[in-house]
Amino acid sequence: MSAGWFETVAQAQQRARKRLPPSVYSALVAGSEMGVTVADNLTAFGELGFAPHVAGLSGKRDQASTVMGQQLSLPVMISPTGVQAVHPDGEVAVARAAAARGTAIGLSSFASKPIEEVAAANPQTMFQMYWTGGRDKLVARMERARSAGAVGLIITTDWSFSSGRDWGSPAIPERMDLRAMLRFAPEAVRRPGWLLDFARAGRVPDLTAPNLADGGAAPTFFGAYGEWMQTPLPTWDDIAWLREQWGGPFMLKGVMRVDDARRAVDAGVTAISVSNHGGNNLDGTPAPIRALPAIAAAVGGQVEVVLDGGIRRGSDVVKAVALGARAVMIGRAYLWGLAAGGQTGVENVLDILRGGIDSALLGLGLCSIRDLSAADVVIPDGFGRVLGV
Numbered sequence: 001m002s003a004g005w006f007e008t009v010a011q012a013q014q015r016a017r018k019r020l021p022p023s024v025y026s027a028l029v030a031g032s033e034m035g036v037t038v039a040d041n042l043t044a045f046g047e048l049g050f051a052p053h054v055a056g057l058s059g060k061r062d063q064a065s066t067v068m069g070q071q072l073s074l075p076v077m078i079s080p081t082g083v084q085a086v087h088p089d090g091e092v093a094v095a096r097a098a099a100a101r102g103t104a105i106g107l108s109s110f111a112s113k114p115i116e117e118v119a120a121a122n123p124q125t126m127f128q129m130y131w132t133g134g135r136d137k138l139v140a141r142m143e144r145a146r147s148a149g150a151v152g153l154i155i156t157t158d159w160s161f162s163s164g165r166d167w168g169s170p171a172i173p174e175r176m177d178l179r180a181m182l183r184f185a186p187e188a189v190r191r192p193g194w195l196l197d198f199a200r201a202g203r204v205p206d207l208t209a210p211n212l213a214d215g216g217a218a219p220t221f222f223g224a225y226g227e228w229m230q231t232p233l234p235t236w237d238d239i240a241w242l243r244e245q246w247g248g249p250f251m252l253k254g255v256m257r258v259d260d261a262r263r264a265v266d267a268g269v270t271a272i273s274v275s276n277h278g279g280n281n282l283d284g285t286p287a288p289i290r291a292l293p294a295i296a297a298a299v300g301g302q303v304e305v306v307l308d309g310g311i312r313r314g315s316d317v318v319k320a321v322a323l324g325a326r327a328v329m330i331g332r333a334y335l336w337g338l339a340a341g342g343q344t345g346v347e348n349v350l351d352i353l354r355g356g357i358d359s360a361l362l363g364l365g366l367c368s369i370r371d372l373s374a375a376d377v378v379i380p381d382g383f384g385r386v387l388g389v
């Protein structure tokens with residue numbers, strides 16, 4: 001066990017808080033408005049329980065799954081996030097960790113590393129796009145991802161450009177020029193470990209989005225965000241069009257309603273992720289685990305249903321699979337691991353989740369995640385939310 005090892009995701013988060021400059025840490029905490037949704041994403045898992053057996057348990061337990069044609073050694077994938085200033089190896093470290101643990105990574109179009117480097121580090125890389133820049137640019141970026149070896153496309157459309165947080169948002173500079181570095185310096189010097197990582201890598205945090213470069217220089221994060229805000233919003237026909245252009249495994253991320261899930265089926269998607277963007281979109285949206293059972297019942301026979309939001313333990317994964325998810329995606333959990341220990345930290349997080357899944361299966365007396373059903377979970381009255389029926 002290495003010195004940097006941590007035993008829970010909560011511990012990784014504590015390390016991240018100590019290691020990262022406060023503004024970087026708070027960009028990962030994120031959330032919106034009152035933080036009702038970001039809190040419910042965690043609370044809801046705590047409301048679900050288990051009723052473990054005491055004997056006749058299974059000595060071997062299988063947690064392999066497949067999503068969008070990808071074999072996964074555990075039902076946990078990496079959800080796309082931009083991790084600009086967390087660690088100099090950024091998404092490449094995350095991709096390596098996921099590959100080492102046998103799972104897939106979704107790479108954000110706002111990521112700090114180019115798709116070519118990430119796909120080279122993990123052959124199970126999926127590229128995530130927002131609807132930004134219009135059809136020609138979308139196709140060009142998608143084709144770049146295809147050439148780089150992306151094995152799936154994720155489109156995220158649950159973003160309403162709200163940003164106000166009652167606890168305040170960090171001031172993120174447009175680019176890391178001298179002026180920004182001087183302003184940022186007092187924070188950074190209080191975080192020598194983080195500073196040293198970047199110093200050893202010989203660079204300052206790159207606040208650009210190389211996957212939106214369109215053959216030229218990578219735009220700044222804010223330049224890219226500006227383009228996105230000015231792009232006309234996608235219709236369901238646009239989603240169906242993009243899926244057709246891609247032609248391969250395609251996920252719509254951010255579905256919370258049964259009617260939207262049905263429209264996603266009509267648009268021909270391979271998979272949906274039941275998700276509220278980690279509580280960063282419309283505050284007041286319920287936790288995805290509450291919306292999952294109704295959505296899985298409605299469309300689980302037609303598309304692959306994944307969940308993301310609030311996963312911090314292996315038992316959370318088991319609860320989600322029991323309520324109808326094929327697998328989950330994690331966001332903050334791996335960001336904390338990356339901040340705490342780079343690639344090793346992300347591997348540590350995946351190991352924690354694998355161990356927790358195994359323990360829950362053991363206690364439930366099951367030999368495979370495929371045997372999980374809602375009957376394995378104690379669900380309090382009024383837990384679920386049926387949206388859009």
Ligand SMILES: Cc1cc2nc3c(=O)[nH]c(=O)nc-3n(C[C@H](O)[C@H](O)[C@H](O)COP(=O)(O)O)c2cc1C
Pocket residue numbers: 027028029030041079080081082108109110111128156253275276277278279280308309310311329330331332333
């Ligand atoms: C800092 C941060 C950045 C994110 N960036 C993106 C993104 O670029 N694209 C996207 O589809 N989702 C993004 N998300 C949402 C995650 O993919 C995922 O839905 C969410 O983090 C899941 O919740 P969890 O953090 O509780 O696991 C981001 C989330 C966070 C916390």
